[in-house]
Amino acid sequence: MAEESVFLGFLEEAEHWQLHSRQFPSKVGGKPAWLSQLEIPTISELTCEKCKLPTVFLLQVYAPIPGHDISFHRTIFVFCCKTPDCYLPNDSRCLKAFRSQLPRRNNFYPFDPPSDEPSETDLDPCLLSSGIKLCKLCGCPGQKTCSRCHAVSYCSKEHQTIDWKLCHKTECCKQGPSKAVPSTYLFPESELVTEPEDQQKDSTETVEEEQNDPECSTLADGLAETELEDMAMHETQDSKVFQKFKQRISPEPHQVLRYCRGGSPLWVSSKHVPTEKDIPNCACGSKRIFEFQVMPQLLNNLKVDSPDASIDWGTLAVYTCADSCNRGEEYPTEFIWKQDVTGEQM
Known part of the structure; x- marks a missing residue:
């Protein structure tokens, strides 16, 4: 062959x-x-x-x-x-x-x-068109939400803890969009x-x-x-x-x-x-x-x-x-x- x-x-x-x-x-x-x-x-x-x-x-x-x-x-x-x-x-x-x-x-x-041009929908989605919520840290399905602001989802307690230390601690319950995930966790x-x-x-x-x-x-x-x-x-x-x-x-x-x-x-x-x-x-x-x-x-x-x-x-x-x-x-x-x-x- x-x-x-x-x-x-x-x-x-x-x-x-x-x-x-x-x-x-x-x-x-x-x-x-x-x-x-x-x-x-x-x-x-x-x-x-x-x-x-x-x-x-x-x-x-x-x-x-x-x-x-x-x-x-x-x-x-x-x-x-x-x-x-x-x-x-x-x-x-x-x-x-x-x-x-x-x-x-x-x-x-x-x-x-x-x-081949960007559109208004080209954001960093935490919610798929199907309604599935994604983990703010890693982008995988998130079944857990922040108990304080209820605005972000996480796939696990481990990722919620990591994101809390990285940035969510300072932005929780505040108005405005969340910060982008720091590249220190994702590749x-x-x-x-x-x-x-x-x-x-x-x-x-x-x-x-x-x-x-x-x-x-x-x-x-x-x-x-x-x-x-x-x-x-x-x-x-x-x-x-x-x-x-x-x-x-x-x-x-x-x-x-x-x-x-x-x-x-x-x-x-x-x-x-x-x-x-x-x-x-x-x-x-x-x-x-x-x-x-x-x-x-x-x-x-x-x-x-x-x-x-x-x-x-x-x-x-x-x-x-x-x-x-x-x-x-x-x-x-x-x-x-x-x-x-x-x-x-x-």
């Missing part, structure tokens, strides 16, 4: 209104731009299976399936825990993935493509744009530029020349896979996502690679197939570095229903496989 086309994802700045739901964005950080305005994942579905705290929106990929009417609009959402201790090696229980899709004629969006927001991977591109010049660019951080950063020579002298199967990974991404070192529905991930290690039986079937009974992977380079943009501990991954491979089954306005869960870099690679 011929190798499937791979599309690379990069981060770009965008106006805030361009990343709202009616624009069908692919994006990283900020609040989720929900597709279906109903049946949004509940706080229990969004809870980290390790620490039991709410996960935070990481990214979403707008990925309609051509010729598949029920998937005319289709978005995959990824959430992650912000607790570093939950990031055990090759353990994906701190991650969540959901799929939402709608036909072109639906209850929420016009039949025609969205305008920095950027548009996620894609372009086809050019495998014929000569990587020599790119690698040289990467080595001379102090802001360009890849998995090879920090390796001394002697260490690289030692790796070449004592190359293991694991290091061969790692070298292949670095060589493949070197022409475009700033890529944060690789999209190839039905293809194969680019693994960082020969260890902890899933077999077919490791990928659970969709709830509809269909197999799940690989759709995209989140690259470690994204961590550089999330501003999560800490002198003590930080969230981390080698790569996150997202698998979705091969049939993209029709679940109406629901958000069915999908599957994430987390693979980390092994000690012998570093």
